Amino acid sequence: MIKYTLFGLAGTALLSLGSCSKSSSDDAGTDSAKLEVRLTDAPGNFSAVALDVRQIEVHLKEENDPNGWQTLAFSPQVVNVLDYVNGKSALLVNTDFAPGDLKEIRLLLGPNSYVVGTDGQQYDLKTPSGQTSGVKLKLDKVTLRQRETFQLLLDFDVAKSIVERGNWRAGNDKKERYLLKPVIRLVAQDLKGGLRGTVNPAVARPQVLAIRSSVVGPDTVSTFADASGAFQLGALPAGTYQVQFFPTVAAPAGQPAYNKVVRAGVTVTNDQVTDLGVTKLN
Structure with missing residues (x-):
């Protein structure tokens, strides 16, 4: 089992937010591997943290190879990460893969991410580069093996990840109040x-x-x-x-x-x- 913590990587927390909620059948004759991604969350002082996830891609080759990206099939959706707290986790990706190494993951966000504060007000939530070039996470020693399942569990810390702009003032509707700067504990393991x-x-x-x-x-x-x-x-x-x-x-x-x-x-x-x-x- 591999455990490591990532701080300040925009988009790391978002890796798993598009999904297939039901796994495919286990065919005893298949030579494929399976990749499972789950999300859990540490509570923060918000009523909702909704992330607009449009596309997730994985990179299977060396970093500079533009042909290494593979898009995961899922329905774009807005996900409230605060639904997955206090030991709950959501299965958000479960897909067949050819055995081999995963090098990197890229997430594209839409414009509809937001937070709801304890004041009941909704504020736009922006992620640097999340809506243009995408936000990326490099993976270390993530190898998918034949007829085995590899799980990535993303432990998203809302309290540390949502940052208030220093120049924000109440009543200023033209400036977003919050930015997303994720703090994530990522647990990667083979499931046996x-x-x-x-x-x-x-x-x-x-x-x-x-x-x-x-x-x-x-x-x-x-x-x-x-x-x-x-x-x-x-x-x-x-x-x-x-x-x-x-x-x-x-x-x-x-x-x-x-x-x-x-x-x-x-x-x-x-x-x-x-x-x-x-x-x-x-």
């Missing part, structure tokens, strides 16, 4: 938690879904039991999951039907594989 088990009868060949709740919606990974009834899901973030089993084959005539089964409260711990044992489908 997993689930495994068997189903009975194996001929039901169920689809197996592992669903973890997050702030922005369910995070779902899936696979199928093999001909022996065995299944395994890898690269899962730690957390509590609901595991669902959906038979894809009907029971022969005269035999008990194969049923959908739901197992709630399944705990996944990083660097460990949780064994569910045998799950009976009839």
